[in-house]
Amino acid sequence: MNLISTRIITAQIETLINFYEQVTGLKATRYTPDFAELKTPGATLAIGSIRTLQFFGGDSVAQPAQNCSMIIEFRVDDVQQRFEQLAVSLKSAIVQEPTIMPWGNQSLLLRDPDGNLVNLFTPVTPEAIEKFKGN
Template sequence: MNLVSTRIITANVEGLVKFYEEITEIQAIQYTPDFAELKTQTATIAIGSTNTLQFFGGESTAQPAQNRSVIIEFLVDDVDKEFDRLKNYLSSSVVQEPTTMPWGNKSLLFRDPDGNLVNFFTPFTKESIEKFTK
């Protein structure tokens, strides 16, 4: 089994697509005004409008901008470099500047326009580097 995609349901497809294109430097594929994908080497961020909920059981299935438990994480080569590149763009949405976590990753935590938490991280300690090079 492989995790292939994480889908974000939003009332602001255009805004989220622009945001994720900016932070990832990946061009989204916009299939319809209601659905887009940003494909990385290992997984896809899918962005769907609330209109797409009709295909998944109706509007009560998911509610945009209500996440309080999931962090969308991106492994990056150099989290400090990414912070320097994005700090002006993210100025009002940074939750935590690059910080070494107890498990050995250096993490930058910020929110997307819908309030979802996003983590850019780089393995920092010998143990965490080994974990991601196996």
């Protein structure tokens, strides 16, 4: 089994697409006005409007901007550099500036426009670097 994608359902699709394009530096592929994907080598972040819920059983299946338990994580080459690039344009989104975590990653924690937590991280200790070698 492979994890292929994580999907965010939102009432503000363009705002979320723009946020994730800015944070990741990737260009989203817009398949329809209600659905886009940002593809990385390891997985895809899908963003769907609330209108897509009709295909999954109706509006009550998911609620936008209600997540309180998940962090979307992106490994980046240099988290400090990403922080410096985003510090001005996304200042209000920053939850925690780059900090070295006990497990060896330097992490920058952001909050997207729907309130989802986003962690940009770079492995910095030998153990963390080894863990992600080849990924």
